Structure formats: C-alpha cells, structure tokens
C-alpha cells in the first residue's frame with residue numbers, strides 16, 4: 157500500500173508497466189538506482205524491494221518528496237529522496253540503473269506548470285519537454301554498463317527518444333508495450349490532439365512503451 161498526499165500522481169498503468177520491467181533487471185544491494193520524477197516513490201520502492209540498497213529518488217514537487225519519504229519509511233526501506241529538477245541534485249554521481257516515468261502528455265502550450273497536479277503530466281505542446289532533457293542528461297549520470305528504463309506514451313515520439321539516446325552512444329530497444337485507454341486528461345484533450353494530427357478522431361487508446369538504453373561497459 158502506498159500513501160499519497162493530495163496533489164501527488166497516483167501510480168497508474170505507466171508506473172506498473174515500468175515496474176514490471178524491473179523484475180528482469182538484476183538488482184543487488186550494490187546496484188546504485190536513481191528514480192527521476194519519483195512521485196509517490198512507487199518505482200524507487202519497487203527497486204528497493206527487489207534487492208537494491210542504494211536507491212535515490214528525485215522529484216521537483218515538495219509534496220512528492222514528502223510522500224516518497226513517508227512511503228520508504230512505512231515500507232522500512234532506506235531511500236534517499238531529493239527535491240530538484242531531473243538529474244540536477246545528483247549531477248556529480250553515477251548510477252547503474254536509472255528509471256523514470258516523467259511527464260509526457262502533450263499540453264495546450266509550452267509553459268510547464270510549477271504547481272498542481274498538471275506538473276505530473278504536462279510536457280509542452282509535443283509532450284517532450286521533460287523527455288528531451290532526460291535523454292540529454294541521463295548519459296552523464298549512467299555508470300559504464302549502466303541502464304536507463306524510461307516510460308512514455310508513443311504519442312510523445314518514442315522514435316525520437318530512441319534516436320536521441322542512440323546519438324548519446326546508448327544501445328537502445330523497446331522492452332515493453334501496452335495499449336491503455338485514454339484517462340481523463342487525454343480524454344479532455346482529444347479535440348486538441350486530433351486537430352494537431354497526434355491522434356485520429358476515433359482514437360481512444362494510447363500505446364505506452366518502456367525504452368531501455370544501455371551504456372557501453
């Protein structure tokens with residue numbers, strides 16, 4: 157069970173799709189794990205439950221940081237939870253596994269909210285504001301041989317993520333896919349997304365993917 161302070165993203169299909177891929181990743185007490193955009197800390201906690209002892213979680217939201225700290229304590233795991241912007245709080249460190257389920261929903265405009273629930277999903281007009289920054293920043297915090305597991309909607313350009321990570325020298329593949337029905341946010345944006353040609357008029361589902369990027373040893 158996960159505690160959640162109001163305003164923090166409740167773990168959903170995207171969270172669980174990424175969590176499912178963690179099982180296939182060997183985690184030992186020495187594996188250094190970084191969860192970027194941790195929310196409730198669900199993914200950081202899952203990594204700890206699967207055997208990682210050196211887990212760090214980052215979120216920009218004060219409420220999310222407090223929630224993740226409480227969840228770590230309730231579940232009796234030691235997780236270092238830091239408030240900050242993506243990799244900024246850990247920019248001088250190296251991790252063996254970086255996981256992230258960031259905001260990726262195409263929004264009305266390119267302004268990123270600095271408060272409220274929308275901070276958990278709004279990601280600029282193309283949905284890539286956070287994804288592009290993660291692709292650019294993560295290789296710098298990945299240890300040699302390290303792995304990135306990144307969840308996103310195909311509506312926000314999974315191909316572009318693959319290309320950006322490959323350009324950074326990572327070996328990239330898609331390790332999980334799932335069609336999920338539009339939730340309330342996408343349902344409310346259906347007309348806008350149709351007008352932009354991002355979805356078809358009769359579309360009611362989006363494909364979620366988990367992209368894996370591996371740093372050469």
Ligand SMILES: C[S@@+](CC[C@H](N)C(=O)[O-])C[C@H]1O[C@@H](n2cnc3c(N)ncnc32)[C@H](O)[C@@H]1O
Nearest residue numbers: 165167171193194195215216217241242257276
């Ligand atoms: C889609 S939610 C995912 C939460 C959690 N990882 C999960 O899968 O349930 C995205 C999270 O990213 C956080 N976030 C948004 N912008 C951020 C940024 N620039 N740096 C760090 N975290 C950010 C939000 O506060 C929110 O908790």
